[in-house]
Amino acid sequence: MIVASDKFKGTLRSDEVAAAVGDGVRRVRPNAVVGAVPVADGGDGTLAAVVAAGFELVPVVASGPTGEPVESGFARRGEVAVVELADVSGLVRLPGGKAAPMTATSRGAGEVMAAAIDSGCTKVILGIGGSASTDGGAGLVRALGARLLDAHGEEVTEGGAALLTAEYLDVTALHDRIKGVEIIVACDVDNPLTGPAGAAPTYGPQKGADAAQVKELDTALTHWADLVASATRRAVPAVLGESGLDFRDVAGAGAAGGVGFAALALLGAELRPGIELVLGLVGFRERLVGVDLVVTGEGALDEQTLRGKAVAGVAAAANAVGVPVVAVCGTNLLGPERLSKAGITAAYALTDLQPDVRGCIADPVPLLRRLGEQIAADLR
Incomplete structure (x- = not known):
C-alpha cells in the first residue's frame, strides 16, 4: 500500500x-x-514533496510578497531545480495574513530562480499556485534582470498597481540571465491575463482586492501586456514582426496573478499540469x-x-x-x-x-x- x-x-x-x-x-x-x-499540484507543499523524494533543499533568503525577507529555497537534483512560488511569494507569506492586493510582488520567486540558475541549474521547474500578488509576473522577471522604468527613467515600485506608471521594459539582461536554461511552469488554470475571466477579476478578490481595485489591476495588466509586446518586438524584430509576443489571451496566462503570462512571454517557458510534473519528479x-x-x-x-x-x-x-x-x-x-x-x-x-x-x-x-x-x- x-x-x-x-x-x-x-x-x-x-x-x-x-x-x-x-x-x-x-x-x-x-x-x-x-x-x-x-x-502536491505545484502549489503549497511542492518543495516538501520533492525533498521527500530525494531532492536537496538549498536555502535562500528572498523577498516576501510585501518586500520583507523570508527564508525559502529551491530543491535540487543534479542540474534540475524546483521552485515553489507559494513558499516565497504566496498568501502564506503575507505578514500577519494581511492582504496587499495592489502592492504584493512576485519578486521573491524570481530571486529564488536566480539563485538556482546562478548555482548552475539548467532546468527550473516553477510551481505557481498560491500567489499573493497580481503583478503580471513583473516582479519575478525584474529579479531575473528585466528593468521596468517610468517616464523619467526611474525603476517603478513593486506590485500590480505600479504597472500603470511603467513606460519602458528592457529585457536585455533578463535574456542574458536565462540563456540556456529550460523553464517549465506547473500551471493548473486556464485563465487569460486580462478581461472578465482574467487574473484580476478571477483571483483578485481572493487576494483582498475590492471591485474598484480589481478594475484598476486589470487595466494595469493590460498596460503591462502592451509593454511586453513592445519590448519583445524590439528584442527580436526580424522574427516577431510588428506585433511582438502577445500572450495575454493564452490559457494559463492569468495564473498566479499573471506570472503565467510573464513566464510564457519573457522566459520562453512551457506550461504543464502541476500534478503531472510532481508525480514525475517524485517517481x-x-x-x-x-x-x-x-x-x-x-x-x-x-x-x-x-x-x-x-x-x-x-x-x-x-x-x-x-x-x-x-x-x-x-x-x-x-x-x-x-x-x-x-x-x-x-x-x-x-x-x-x-x-x-x-x-x-x-x-x-x-x-x-x-x-x-x-x-x-x-x-x-
Whole structure:
C-alpha cells in the first residue's frame, strides 16, 4: 500500500497525513507494508514533496510578497531545480495574513530562480499556485534582470498597481540571465491575463482586492501586456514582426496573478499540469510496482478535485496500471458516481467520524488513524 496524499491545507502536511493513515492501517494489519509518497499540484507543499523524494533543499533568503525577507529555497537534483512560488511569494507569506492586493510582488520567486540558475541549474521547474500578488509576473522577471522604468527613467515600485506608471521594459539582461536554461511552469488554470475571466477579476478578490481595485489591476495588466509586446518586438524584430509576443489571451496566462503570462512571454517557458510534473519528479509511477492499493487525499473532495488537482492526478496514474485507489479527506462533497469517474473506489472523510468541522481541524490525527483502520478492515 502507498499513501500519496496532498496536504490537508492549514492542518497537516502530506507526510503527516501518510503517517497517521499508516498507523491506523497497521493497527488492523500489523504486517502491512505502507509506503508514503507525498504529492502536491505545484502549489503549497511542492518543495516538501520533492525533498521527500530525494531532492536537496538549498536555502535562500528572498523577498516576501510585501518586500520583507523570508527564508525559502529551491530543491535540487543534479542540474534540475524546483521552485515553489507559494513558499516565497504566496498568501502564506503575507505578514500577519494581511492582504496587499495592489502592492504584493512576485519578486521573491524570481530571486529564488536566480539563485538556482546562478548555482548552475539548467532546468527550473516553477510551481505557481498560491500567489499573493497580481503583478503580471513583473516582479519575478525584474529579479531575473528585466528593468521596468517610468517616464523619467526611474525603476517603478513593486506590485500590480505600479504597472500603470511603467513606460519602458528592457529585457536585455533578463535574456542574458536565462540563456540556456529550460523553464517549465506547473500551471493548473486556464485563465487569460486580462478581461472578465482574467487574473484580476478571477483571483483578485481572493487576494483582498475590492471591485474598484480589481478594475484598476486589470487595466494595469493590460498596460503591462502592451509593454511586453513592445519590448519583445524590439528584442527580436526580424522574427516577431510588428506585433511582438502577445500572450495575454493564452490559457494559463492569468495564473498566479499573471506570472503565467510573464513566464510564457519573457522566459520562453512551457506550461504543464502541476500534478503531472510532481508525480514525475517524485517517481510515483515507479513506486506503483507491486502495490495493491493507493490511498490519496486532500482536505476537501469537491468539484475542484476533479479539475487537475493532486487527488485526480494520483488516481489517474494508479488506475492506468490497474492499482485501485481510495481517498481520505476532511470533507467529501462528491457522490459515488463522481468519485468513480475520477477513478476513486471509496472516500473516507473525517466528518464521517466527527461532524464538527472545527473538531476535525483542531485534532485530525486520531481521526485519520481511525480512517486508516477502516481502510484496512475494508480490505479483508
